Amino acid sequence: MSLAAQFPVLVVVLPLFVAPLLALLANRGNLPWLVAIVTSALTFAMAIALTAQVMQTGVIYYELGNWPVPFGIGLTIGPLSAMMLMIISGASTVALAAGRESMNAEVGEEHQALLYSCWLLAMTGLLGIAVTGDAFNIFVFMEISSLASYVLVANGPKRQALTASFKYLVTGTLGATFYLIGVGYLYMMTGTLNIADMATRLADVSDTLPVMIAGGFVILGVALKAALFPMHAWMPNAYQYAPTPVAIFFAACATKVALFVMLRFQYELFLPNLGPQASFLSSWLIPLCVGGFLVGSAVAMFERDLKRMLGYSSVAQLGYIVLGISLSSSAGVTAAMIHFFNHALIKAALFVAVAGMVLRFGSSNIEQLAGVGKRMPLTTLGFVLAGVSLIGVPLTAGFISKWYLIQAVLELGGLGILLTILILVSSLMAVVYIWKVVEVAYFKEPVDGQSMLGVREAPMPLLVMLWVLVFANIWFGIDPSIPITLAKQEAAGFFGGAR
Amino acid sequence: MTLLGLYNYWIFILLLVVGLYAVLVKGNYVKRMIGLGIFQAAVFLLYITMDKVEGGTGPIMRGVPEPGQLYANPLPQVLILTAIVVGIAVTALGLALAIRIREEYGSIEESDIRRQDQES
């Protein structure tokens, strides 16, 4: 078999093979960082090759151990999985490239070998979820990424990182175990674990109560992992107290993988087979998403800490994605997928800029960042442009995803108009909290106690990464062909009946 | 007869509720880890209840199995072997965090920790 045919499994196995070896490396200089970024970059290259292949030939199937699918474990890489692979490995590469110096500043030299090993394991877990076609396998890889994420968060400089990590551990394990119960009920009623196979066998048992409960548990478990509105308490905490490069990586892709699982279960399993009951499940999500993006944006407006503010803004943005998913229509899927892609770009850019500021100013408290505009012009400009994309001003990626979301929502008629207004209200709130940072950065005089001498521009790799992301934001604002073709292909897959 | 047939599921529900109650309500971090352990053990019970076949033995086919022999379903057992190790992995990490929190905060009670966080 040619090497390219092995990519579907190699994209997960490469970091999985390197991570244990990385844990053995002595903490000399930035050797662990180097190994981590090379592996991450290679995975990113493989992900791009896979996406190109998926765009031409459609879904790729790969059977592990050469066992036929319902009996062995099969990997299915559709357009959505390919996009997720790109987002995860891309976010990891960018975060590693931009975050080397801030990681050295925040985490001591002697802890880095284990830290970067956990980083690769977190990435492996997320990639494993995106690639696999087996319901129980998703649980196993979800556990790998979660365990590694708890360790990454616990390495934060301040002592609150420990309690943030413990709360994240309890919530994450509850979510994963709810998901496991859901899969257990599905297995009890269908007798198989492969998602595609389960979909075919679910039709004749779909009216029984245990299948409804299975859907409820899976959605609840995944919502807990994705920090959906009422259960989001752990996410802002984790982003604030985790080392900043970890926050870049998580903000861009960690919670989105849980939404990826929700989207797959909702559209592949519940919608085609459960009929009326499935729309009950998703309509129960709409009020939660509305609550999510209203409360998320509102709290973000009054937040004093920059990273915590972006955490709450992530809660709001995830609310948009779940709104797209819960519309259970082809336009809804397209909107959700496009926002997967664009939100990763926006949040990665914002957090890279914040990493620069925290590195030079030593704190992420907004008041203390006064006058950052004058001292670090390039970083702050990058932050502002990313903020503009977050708000959804035309010619930016944010606008494209908002545009498709509003188009999808308007299909609902009366309710759609109300939802559109609410989306615009939350975008206005986004303007407020981005402006709050801009005002502090440019128009406020630095706090007198703050010595501005030592402060200079952010390190070169961070700036390069920031501006690569900002240009990507603008580029995908003007020519969003790649995410849109992938989204349309996936939507066709679900509704066109190609699968 | 339904009592014996569905009793396993009822005990699963009871353990689920007991485990969740301990995780959500108890303030002590080690007690919450024990609650998490009970909650995961309940899920193990749900899976293993599925594998029992009336009159079947364990899925070990020594020698030539006589045709009529029924075997228990091996698949849930494989899944639960994996889930048990996940449970112990999470418990170990949770306890390590509880130890570090005790050293940094001086206590592992939710109320004390929140009070110290608000003061600082």
Place this chain on the structure above:
Amino acid sequence: MISLLGFMTLTLVAVAAIATVLATNLFVASMWFGIFSLLMASNFFILDAADVALTEAAVGAGVSTVLFMGALALTGEKEAIRAKFSWFPMAVLGVLALALFVATFQQPMLGDPLAPVHQHVAPWYLEQTPLLINIPNVVTAILASFRGYDTLGEVIVIFTAGIGVLSVLSFKPKRRQTISSEALAAKVRGVQHHSILRVVGKLVIPLLMLFALVVQFHGKYTPGGGFSAGALFAAAVMLYGILEGADRSAKAMPEKAMLRLAAVGATLYTGVGLVCLLLGGAFLDYNVLWSDPLIGQYVGILLVEFGVGLTVTTVLILIFNAIANRPTY
């Protein structure tokens, strides 16, 4: 008759769970948790799940109780007693329990051979294993070969927990350390002079290690395999650590060596998969490992189970030594 016994053990399990949650002294609670795990293991055996019973007993009752003991020695024993019984969460859980209870009446009965679980995938395994892999223990066949990718993920989960605990506990507490762990262990050895226990320990520990190796390499024929073997071997080392003092068990099984062996175990598993890849098969396809596919499967499963056993053993010992040797405050 057997399901009546199952009925009894399950009631005991429920009682043990409630007692665990109600106990306010955490040592008592973790003891109850050990009893709960052991009763759960015996119940698994009644439900014809021998492998799971062995692993649950070794991991649930053995290793996790020792970990809880170690953690409690470093944190507080008493739980802050909040007398009030909060109604709101109980009400929510009550509604959830009611919904689940109503659903149970549409679920297949215990032991019902016509249940969907026994229709589609399970019979294929039971028929094909003698032909394709030809080992008696079907559970090990599925664990290592049919769903080998799951178990690979599993080894990585336990490895992540190992380096996670190391990374979290590598931050030495800032406060001055009054007594080093070696001196503390010597003091404890002086006071508790477990001479009788250490003599019997010397007798039991080798037997336990031998049994662990039997379970590891006999896993194809009798219930057992990497996980339970790893847990049993780690339990033997923990018993040695408890009797002789944790510093001696740390000297016997140093942390650096354990981390290396755990990494070797994990990469051994991935390595076997990659070798299958290079030999032209799919990832984790053991048929290509040997000229005759059956022997290929045999060799593949043997190596993979050894990788699992090695990683689980070394990670559990690593965690025990890290927790037991931490200076107390």
Place this chain on the structure above:
Amino acid sequence: MMGMILEWLSWLLLAAGGFFVLVGGVGVMRMPDLYTRIHAASVTETLGTMLILVGLMLHSGLELATFKLLAILVFLLFTGPVSSYALGNTALLGGLKPELGAQDASKEGCEP
């Protein structure tokens, strides 16, 4: 004929074992403090278990299972009393004074 006697003997042993386990259980409930409870518990541990195991061995006749039961019997013979000793030793070191001893000593006024 021989089988009949063995059958009866094993049922007899099993019943006796069951009875002693019951006695141990009641003893643990009634005894006042830890040390006397260890006595009651060890009745179950040694006598009750031994009788049940021997009864099972007779029941299963000469097979591999019998040897395994014998191994369990030997293992329990070693670890049972040792664990009760460890419990008592640690309790004493932990400062738990035996209750009955204290009352007689205080009456006669000598150190317990």
